[in-house]
Amino acid sequence: MTADGSAASIWMRPQRSAVGRPAQWSRTGITKVALRVADADGLEAVSMRRVAAELGTGAASLYRYVETREDLLDLMTDAISAEYELAPPSSNWLADLIAFGEQARAIFRRHRWLAGLAMTRPVIGPNGIGLIEHFLTVLQRHPASTRAKMEAFAMLNGITAAFALQEQADPGLQARNLAYLGHALTSGGHPRLAALLSPQAQLPPPEELTDPYPDLIARVLTGLLGPV
Secondary structure, three states: OOOOOOOOOHHHOOOOOOOOOOOOOOHHHHHHHHHHHHHHHOHHHOOHHHHHHHHOOOHHHHOOOOOOHHHHHHHHHHHHHHHOOOOOOOOOHHHHHHHHHHHHHHHHHHOOOHHHHHHHOOOOOHHHHHHHHHHHHHOOOOOOOHHHHHHHHHHHHHHHHHHHHHHOOOHHHHHHHHHHHHHHHOOOOOHHHHHHHOHHHOOOOHHHOOOOHHHHHHHHHHHHHOOO
């Protein structure tokens, strides 16, 4: 337990309980099974009982390695952080960080359950610390303060997760929202929004729209850290 009475991080606890039979499993093996369940059936399907069943054992045996489902979620989140391929920094820190964000985006697409978990249960584990170290290494020569750099790291992760969640939105819901928007604009009570979306605004057709993510991330990062 920590000074405030909460449980210490799972990485600060022994790998398994010292009592009982010799180890049959490992945290790494248990985490791999949990990731497989989440990718196949969603995060709601991940339970100690389900993971134990996949391993061919009882749930009670897993508690020697992982005390709670929340611990298991922490292990899963940090394990995903090992999927990044961290290239050495180039001379263009902004391009490096946009590429870092694009990797995060691809990882969120591979693990559709991850974006929501990252937004609601952020966790720092060994692999996550490695990502922060890489981020700060990219910005090693940047004059911004460490606080500003950590804010940029948090914003990059948060915006990327939000993009991933938006991409997962139900297309039917999006269509209903657009239909209602068109209906609401006919009332005449929203002139500025109507002007923005009017045919005279000359917006490009959908097939010509570019991915807004790189430009948005670039503007956020340069707003926090300054221009390249």
